[in-house]
Amino acid sequence: MEKREIAGLLERVRRENPLVHNITNVVVTNFTANGLLALGASPVMAYAHEEVAEMAGMAGSLVLNIGTLRPEVVESMLIAGSAANEKGVPVILDPVGAGATAYRTETARRLMEELEICIIRGNAAEIANVAGETWSIRGVDAGNSDGDVIELAESAALKLNTIVALTGKEDVITDGKSTFVVSNGHPILTKVTGTGCLLTSVIGAFTAVEKDFLKAANAALIIYGVAAEVAADKSAMHGPGSFQAEFLNQLYHLDTEEIFKRSSFHKRR
Incomplete structure (x- = not known):
């Protein structure tokens, strides 16, 4: 994948303004909506059983986030996911905190089993626990481990039959091959709540305009990371509050020059 393709995909998101249907957690709803708007996508948050199938069917993508679980929300995810699958709408899963409690782990695995998930985005602990591997987790954050995250991501992608976007100090995007x-x-x-959740929704925006989901996820992570770097530079004298506002600014303003200058990625195989 070339840098010009990455910049081109960002321009497609801004030009096509895809509708991203989010069933996400209550902690991050506002930040997620503002981040998608800044990027150039069109967010919608719909949760009611009575409308989620209709909304998912007309969306460019559906993002499922299990951050604040309730049985009725899980049911909405299953209804929306089934409708999206029927309409060929890509479904992206963020298994927030999988491994922290049995309920979270079981819910994430149920969604993977009952729905066709095109991308799962999480930290090492979340991905490992969904895939049935051992990895420590503390709350909703990955714990310490000496494991090989690339090997974990590739193994999980093959086992779960989906694209894995494993995020951390370095991000790994793989279909197993x-x-x-x-x-x-x-x-x-990591000092701003919801940045991981917003990232998953940004991946949703890119999958809505690019049907090569591996390419879409890779571009989304690069764009997101570059915007964060620019925002961190501009808010360096302040702190997380200033960074959060500047990060939204950079999702809005990010241009081809910064993408070409800062993009840092390689294809492992």
Whole structure:
């Protein structure tokens, strides 16, 4: 994948303004909506059983996020996911905190089993626990491990039969056969609640305009990471609050020059 393709996909998102249907958690709803708007996508948050199938069917993509679980929300995810699958709408899963509790792990696995998920995006612990591997987790954050994240991501992609976007110090995007490693981003992202959840929805925006989902996910992570780097530079004298506002600014303003200058990724195989 070339840098011009990455910049081109961002322009397609801005030009096509895809509708991204989010069934996400209550902590991040506002930030997710504002981030998608800044990027150039059109967010909708619809949860009611009575409308989710209709909404998912007309969307460019459906993002399912299990951050704040309730039985009725899980049911909405299953209804929406089934409708999206029937209409050929890509479904992206964020298994927030999978492994922290049995309920979260079981819910993530149920969604993977009952729906056709085109991309799963999570940290190492979340991906490992959904795939039935051992990896420590603390709350909803990945714990410490000496495991090989590339090997984990590739193994999980083959086992779950989906594209894995495993995020951390470096991001790994793989279908189990082809693998990209992305080095963009900034540590201050971990000081703002919802940046991982927004990232999953940004992946949803890119999958809505690019049917090569591996390419879409790779571009989304690079764009997101570059925007974070620029925002961190511009807000360096302040802190997470200023970074959050500047990050939205950079999702809006990011241009081809910064993408070409800062993009850092390679294809492993």
